[in-house]
Amino acid sequence: xxxxxxxxxxxxxxxxxxxxxxxxxxxxxxxxxxxxxxxxxxxxxxxxxxxxxxxxxxxxxxxxxxxxxxxxxxxxxxxxxxxxxxxxxxxxxxxxxxxxxxxxxxxxxxxxxxxxxxxxxxxxxxxxxxxxxxxxxxxxxxxxxxxxxxxxxxxxxxxxxxxxxxxxxxxxxxxxxxxxxxxxxxxxxxxxxxxxxxxxxxxxxxxxxxxxxxx
Numbered sequence: 001x002x003x004x005x006x007x008x009x010x011x012x013x014x015x016x017x018x019x020x021x022x023x024x025x026x027x028x029x030x031x032x033x034x035x036x037x038x039x040x041x042x043x044x045x046x047x048x049x050x051x052x053x054x055x056x057x058x059x060x061x062x063x064x065x066x067x068x069x070x071x072x073x074x075x076x077x078x079x080x081x082x083x084x085x086x087x088x089x090x091x092x093x094x095x096x097x098x099x100x101x102x103x104x105x106x107x108x109x110x111x112x113x114x115x116x117x118x119x120x121x122x123x124x125x126x127x128x129x130x131x132x133x134x135x136x137x138x139x140x141x142x143x144x145x146x147x148x149x150x151x152x153x154x155x156x157x158x159x160x161x162x163x164x165x166x167x168x169x170x171x172x173x174x175x176x177x178x179x180x181x182x183x184x185x186x187x188x189x190x191x192x193x194x195x196x197x198x199x200x201x202x203x204x205x206x207x208x209x210x211x212x213x214x215x
Contacts, residue, residue, distance in 0.1 A: 010167065015072065015081025015120045018162045021169070022113035027189055028166065029175040036192050063090050072124035077163050083121045098125045100136040107142040112158065114138050115149050119159040122151045 020028040030036040056069040065088040073080045084103045088096035100121040104114060115138070122133040137146040149155070169176075180195040187193070 010078045011170065012073075012078050012080040013163055013166050013170075015079055015117060015124070017166055018120055018159070019113045019117040021162060021166045022116055023111075024181075024183065024187070025165075025169065026176045026178055026193060027187065029169060030189055030192060032166075032170055033173055033175055036189055064088060065090070065096065072121050072128065074120075074124040074127045076127060077120075077123060077160065078167065079120055079124055079163060081121065081124070083125075086121075086125065095131075098122075098129060098131065098133045100125065100133070101139055101146070102136070103139050103141065105141050107140055115155055116159045116162050118149050119151050119155050120163070123156065123159065 014032075017028055017032055020031060058068075059066045067086045067088070068084070070083045070086045071081075072083050083100045085101040087099040087101060089099055090096055100118055102114065102118045102121070118136045118138060122136055125131075125133045133151060135148060135150045137148045139146050178193050178195040184193075184195050
């Protein structure tokens, strides 16, 4: 499958927005197009979790160099972002193999949105450093366990497809309609999105009348 490279006039896409889009395209549009930002207990827990990784710095360990809060970009894909942690694993021949690590607050579970966000960081590092990045890991704070993620071809294809989908949605400036799903529980934008109301036309119409009723 072939993908069109980003042109110089295209707005860059935030790596984290790929995660939002795969979790819920409406959430991504509310944040990226409408500029909506809300906090809840889950986003605050995520902020506390990232306090250490959000502080730029480099430390040396036996056989590995660890960089925190490392800016990443890809001109080809039109991506910009920040990797929580990138470990540079030293090889016997002296080379260093980058290994991005993304921190998540929940227990160890596999989500495509987390894997795509991590893979996007890997693609950025490959372009920036001119070296292969074969895999990375998601660290799940609740279980204090890593889940290794190989950057195989299907995941790379899904990542590039998601970049294109996000860019097309932003170019169209359209916010997708709300769809009530189990994942709405705990979403920090639920009060703004109001998926319960939009799933019931009568309630949506009554709400609109109450808000926009002329004096």
